[in-house]
Amino acid sequence: xxxxxxxxxxxxxxxxxxxxQFQQQExxxxxxxxxxxxxxxxxxxxxxxxSLWNSLFxxxxxxxxxxxxxxxxNSIKLSWDKSKGCEWIGFGNSFSxxxxxxxxxxxxxxxxxxxxxxxxxxxxxxxxxxxxxxxSGGGSYLYIDTKKYLNGLLIDTNWRQVIVPLWDFPIMxxxxxxxxxxxxxxxxxxxxSFYLDEIQLMDYSPNEYQQFRASVEAMKPKGNPNxxxxxxxxxxxxxxxxxxxxxxxxxxxxxxxxWTYSDCNxxxxxxxxxxxxxNFRGITExxxxxIKLKTSNASAFNLFLEDFKGKNSMIYQDKGSIxxxxxxxxxxxxxxxxxxxxxxxxxxxxxxxxxxxNGQLEIESMNIIDNK
Numbered sequence: 243x244x245x246x247x248x249x250x251x252x253x254x255x256x257x258x259x260x261x262x263q264f265q266q267q268e269x270x271x272x273x274x275x276x277x278x279x280x281x282x283x284x285x286x287x288x289x290x291x292x293s294l295w296n297s298l299f300x301x302x303x304x305x306x307x308x309x310x311x312x313x314x315x316n317s318i319k320l321s322w323d324k325s326k327g328c329e330w331i332g333f334g335n336s337f338s339x340x341x342x343x344x345x346x347x348x349x350x351x352x353x354x355x356x357x358x359x360x361x362x363x364x365x366x367x368x369x370x371x372x373x374x375x376x377x378s379g380g381g382s383y384l385y386i387d388t389k390k391y392l393n394g395l396l397i398d399t400n401w402r403q404v405i406v407p408l409w410d411f412p413i414m415x416x417x418x419x420x421x422x423x424x425x426x427x428x429x430x431x432x433x434x435s436f437y438l439d440e441i442q443l444m445d446y447s448p449n450e451y452q453q454f455r456a457s458v459e460a461m462k463p464k465g466n467p468n469x470x471x472x473x474x475x476x477x478x479x480x481x482x483x484x485x486x487x488x489x490x491x492x493x494x495x496x497x498x499x500x501w502t503y504s505d506c507n508x509x510x511x512x513x514x515x516x517x518x519x520x521n522f523r524g525i526t527e528x529x530x531x532x533i534k535l536k537t538s539n540a541s542a543f544n545l546f547l548e549d550f551k552g553k554n555s556m557i558y559q560d561k562g563s564i565x566x567x568x569x570x571x572x573x574x575x576x577x578x579x580x581x582x583x584x585x586x587x588x589x590x591x592x593x594x595x596x597x598x599x600n601g602q603l604e605i606e607s608m609n610i611i612d613n614k
Contacts, residue, residue: 280307283609288442289316334426335441345408352445353406359436361401365434372427380418382417462524473604499522501597509596519589530573531575544558
């Protein structure tokens with residue numbers, strides 16, 4: 243490392259009364275980066291290699307275990323609870339023998355990878371923040387979100403791979419010098435109890451990451467392509483309406499939904515899974531929303547779909563039918579392009595009806611049906 247500091251140059255003429263002058267020079271640190279051909283393998287932890295450090299104080303326990311390992315004989319056994327009063331806890335190691343590495347280009351085609359498992363229970367999250375730290379103590383920090391980076395749906399007592407593309411780490415010049423990275427640091431949050439193994443950097447591409455996430459997506463449970471939305475016995479619990487009783491009347495009569503509304507903000511909704519999430523994942527290609535209804539006096543209404551993450555979209559507009567006969571409307575889920583439009587397919591919340599003007603509507607059935 244070459245370090246240049248402020249130099250004060252004193253000009254003093256012997257035997258004179260000349261004023262002392264100072265020449266100001268720029269203060270900066272310059273770190274010699276390791277030539278790529280001479281770099282060590284990008285290993286942060288494998289078989290207890292390297293000068294791995296940890297700082298958990300009285301809020302955790304960090305050990306090298308020789309009883310459990312993904313590969314070889316050793317792994318990190320790690321338990322912590324930050325709520326015991328520690329301001330900062332974590333661990334880390336250099337992947338370049340503590341030599342500054344220019345990651346400005348390398349981060350575009352590399353990923354942090356490691357294997358993780360719980361010590362006992364199943365866990366849905368890994369409360370760890372990874373950081374690319376430079377030699378001045380600055381860093382680029384990224385939460386290791388298991389929904390984005392875990393090769394699996396949950397962390398259990400089986401080893402699961404985590405892959406975190408380095409291009410996901412945010413780079414702000416005022417926060418980190420990406421051209422002089424010293425180490426990978428792991429900041430522990432909340433509480434956890436895990437084994438970690440084979441922590442390293444690997445070559446990786448955006449295409450590989452897309453394939454990786456597609457494989458995880460395929461692991462997620464698919465919804466039932468046949469779902470009963472309206473059941474008379476559950477209607478009182480599964481439905482709601484806006485509070486103004488002078489605006490609308492919603493009731494069950496002879497196992498039919500009867501809805502009368504006037505020229506006001508009349509709306510009601512229905513959830514068909516006990517007000518838990520409804521799963522449309524894997525069924526949108528062939529499933530159809532089917533509603534058997536009849537309207538009186540050309541009554542008009544809008545139909546909306548909502549998910550639990552706040553996505554809300556009108557999926558059907560009925561301008562009213564002159565006929566008062568029973569009719570069936572069918573809405574192919576494929577045509578709604580729900581995923582493309584931002585819906586979380588396994589977090590569907592409800593169908594919501596909104597009256598337009600004055601109207602009367604009766605509904606005999608509402609279902610999701612498989613239309614293969």
